Amino acid sequence: MKLYENGVYLVNGSELIEDAPSAAEEILSKTGKSITKEEAAKNTIAYGILEAHNTSGNMEKLQIKFDKLTSHDITFVGIIQTARASGLEKFPIPYVLTNCHNSLCAVGGTINEDDHMFGLTCAKKYGGVYVPPHQAVIHQFAREMLAGGGRMILGSDSHTRYGALGTMAMGEGGPELVKQLLSQTYDINMPGVVGVYLTGTPIKGVGPQDIALAIIGEVFANGYVKNKVMEFVGPGVSNLSVDTRIGIDVMTTETTCLSSIWRTDDKVEEFYEIHGRKGDYKELNPGQAAYYDGMIEIDLSTIRPMIAMPFHPSNTYTIEELNANLMDILDDCEKRAQVSFDGAVDLDLKSKVKNGKLYVDQGIIAGCAGGGFENICDAADILKGASIGPDEFTLSVYPASMPIYMELVKNGAAAALMETGAILKTAFCGPCFGAGDTPANNAFSIRHSTRNFPNREGSKVQNGQVASVALMDARSIAATAANKGYLTAATDIDVEFTKPKYFFDSKIYENRVFDSKGVADPSVEIQFGPNIKDWPAMSALPENMLLQVVAEIHDPVTTTDELIPSGETSSYRSNPLGLAEFALSRKDPSYVGKAKHIQMAQKAIEEGKCPGEAVPEVKDVMKAVHQKFADVEKENLGIGSTIFAVKPGDGSAREQAASCQKVLGGWANIANEYATKRYRSNLINWGMLPLLIEEGELPFANGDYIFLPGIKKEIEDKATEIEAYVVKDGALKPFTLKLGEMTDDERSIILKGCLINYNRR
Structure with missing residues (x-):
């Protein structure tokens, strides 16, 4: 396997030319046409699909509208509850609700069938599709019934990947699906596109997971494809069955890429024909000369049976x-x-x-x-x-x-x-x-x-x-x-x-799957269970902010499973406060208690009381703050918690990794970098500051207080660096935090306190 250090041109679908001063002349000799790098970059499959779905008119700043949405039963309740709170009347595009995670009838003391009946009645009321438990896992149903050549699908599961079928699909946290349900857009900068050039044929006994693990092992640690689109090309693609391509494709999520797409051929056309949807096939190939920001070259015949040992x-x-x-x-x-x-x-x-x-x-x-x-x-x-x-x-x-x-x-x-x-x-x-x-x-x-x-x-x-x-x-x-x-x-x-x-x-699907065919029935009453709760009220961003660091994680990478556990919390996914009790329980069992403790100070402010009455240590902290910022009072102050992690957010798209912190009073995360775009987006959509700090010795420690003066104005003024102070030993010690690039809508969501508040405007 070879990873190219520079960009690479793919010419005639079968020749690689590394970006160099002589590249233009080589391309001219092989195609008879001259082409610039900028023009060649538009010849990727990914560019064409993104352009067809972009509504901004600016291919550097994309505003994407997807063709279809899909969620499973540990995410769709929260998504629909959020959208309902924001004024949802009808699903504007096909939305499929599958039931493949909370499929067991009773786990953790609650009845998961309540979530299923919530989903069925919402599909009827708002015009969606409902797939009952045990019928199909979310992504297989999407492959069989939703994917189509040149389409884009957004799912609330990180393994939303249907690139092998010619569909560019992305897995994101629930709030991004809420935006689509409210006819808003998915806003990103134009991603880089990395080619995966396949040659050869796998030997007998080698399967899709072997090929996928070989790729992940080469590109995860170095971030070679992080937040980029992986585009699978080359003659080796046709030497793989469609099932093998699908098995490789779904694992691209573990590389931290944004999405994936593959060139398609007669085998993919046959897949659609087998599934009674031949008309959904579309031949996809890069142009005669396509430019990629990077290239992974793989001879499939060299791959051997692989194993990924614990714990990644x-x-x-x-x-x-x-x-x-x-x-x-x-x-x-x-x-x-x-x-x-x-x-x-x-x-x-x-x-x-x-x-x-x-x-x-x-x-x-x-x-x-x-x-x-x-x-x-x-x-x-x-x-x-x-x-x-x-x-x-x-x-x-x-x-x-x-x-x-x-x-x-x-x-x-x-x-x-x-x-x-x-x-x-x-x-x-x-x-x-x-x-x-x-x-x-x-x-x-x-x-x-x-x-x-x-x-x-x-x-x-x-x-x-x-x-x-x-x-x-x-x-x-x-x-x-x-x-x-x-x-x-x-x-x-x-x-x-x-x-x-x-x-x-x-x-089977005709007999059991409910499909509204896009027709909403407003007369349907949504069926709630006792464990399905509304989101608690969330405050707008205050003028000034005092944060207590309530967890400090120095692992190289922190997964969303470590921020909010997966299996044992399944039955609480529809109950924001109940679920929050599990936050960071695997990494820092003291987190919930500490977060709740400092949250009492914010609750005191909201009740018009002095925060120091609820949390006495805040009195001494505010004395130090007043030495430099005498005008800070409870009327212009917010108090909450933050965590530090080196690189949080690898893995699942579950928004609960952020929302659980928010309902416990979290206002921010501080990190050296964020493992995935989707986790950073989850923080923003729940009104939390995605702060960054340079690698090195931290100016604060677990339990310390951090003061952010004028934070509201900093966000309004589109600041990229934030002046912060550690409150220590009765004094303020300054340091710098960064925000990174944010869209105007993202800043507005932060200012309002969360996406729900933003959409209530």
Whole structure:
């Protein structure tokens, strides 16, 4: 795999010319035409799709309107509640509400079916589509029924990626979908476009997850594609099945890219034809000479079975490399666990080694990445006639949709898997985020799913339980299962893949999915459950702000799972205050109490009282502030909390990572950088300042107070740097914070206090 240091021209779809003074002459000789870099940049597939959806008239400052929206049942309640509070009357574009996360009937003491009935009645009232639980995971339904060549789809799940089908899709926090529901736009600068030039053909046994992990391992740490569009081109694309392309594409989220798009061909056209939507196919190719801001060149024949060890999809090795350096790599993982869990529990992976071989406890093939038809059929071929054994090792397989499940039953693959001792389950995303197949204490799970962050598999460090996940392809998971848990690469198994043809039967959806066809029925009453709560009132940005630092995280990257846990909080996602009780519980269990404590000072101000009466230490802090800023009074002051993290926001698009801080009185985050655009957008949409500070020694520590004088005017004046003061030892010590680039609308949202307030204007 090669990462080019400079921009690259793709000429005639098959030749790469690195950007250099001689590039123009080379392009002229190969095409007979001269072209500037600026003109060639317009010849990418990505540029054409973005241009077709941009409403600003300025391709440097995009204002995108999407064709369709999609959400699942741990995000759509909050999104619709936010939109209702802002005046929603009808879904202006198709909006699909799937139910693949809160699919279990009762978790955590509440009935998740209440959320489902809320979704169904909202689909009827506002003119949407409702997919009942167990029918399909969000992204498989979108592939089967929503994607189309040249379209754009916005989803409230970070793995919203349908580029392999010619659809540019993006995963964002809920407020960005709210904007689309209110006929507003998705505002971004024109992103860079990085080409992924594929040649060769994968060897037998190598699957989509192997290719995806190889890419993630090369580009995550160096930020090569961060907030850019990945565009897959080159002759190697046609050597991949559409299922393989889909499996690679969905994992591009783990590179921190903004979106993805692929060139399309007759195989993609056949996919649409199989699904009864041939008219939605569109041939997409870059122009004769297209310029890319970077280029990843991959010979697919060189990829070998991969594994991403705990605790990140970028912690990659070939399985051969792992087995050759087993104890050293396992020791490294155990040391990572000490950092991730702050020494609270001990992870023991080296005990999994028996007679020099690594044995795992669990295999999972599931969700938007693993649950595809081809993955499961290949796994069934590998396992045919085998037994997974009666011991610790278990294997669960979750087809990504009921139509896939039905075809697996018809062609015998389901029976072949069941005969081995594997369990087939219905479409459910639970194993991916800790709400299904949670391993035993110290168990090691291998999964063809999307993420392996700390605790994401559902273990409870606060209760002394720890487990870990490695990501692998379905084929190598099946090979491991055939060897009763001994970690095995699929390339080490002698198998002939049958590659049965897929037949899609739409009757299941016709019989069970509610589709309003875009017709709203205002007479429908929305069905609420007792756990579905409105958002609490949120104050506008004050003239001056006093923040207490209530958490300090120095991990290189902080995931959204660590900001708000995933699996155990599922049943509280519709209850803002209930959910907030879990905020930072995996990283800093004292956070909620500290945030609530300083929030009492703000509540006192809102009641017309002195904040020092509620939080006595604030009296001394304000004495120090008054030495320099005598005019600061409770009438022009806001008091709240902030956290510091080196690089927060990797992973999920869940807005709750920000909104939970907000409802607990959070006014800001301070970071060296933000891991993803979507997390920064979530902060802004919930009225929180996305502050930046240069790397180095911090001028403040956990528990310190930070004063931001004139913060409201700074935002109004479009300041990019903020004068701040640490209140320490009765004195003010100045330092500088940065805001980074913000649009006028983003500043207005901050000033109003959140997107809900902004839309109530």
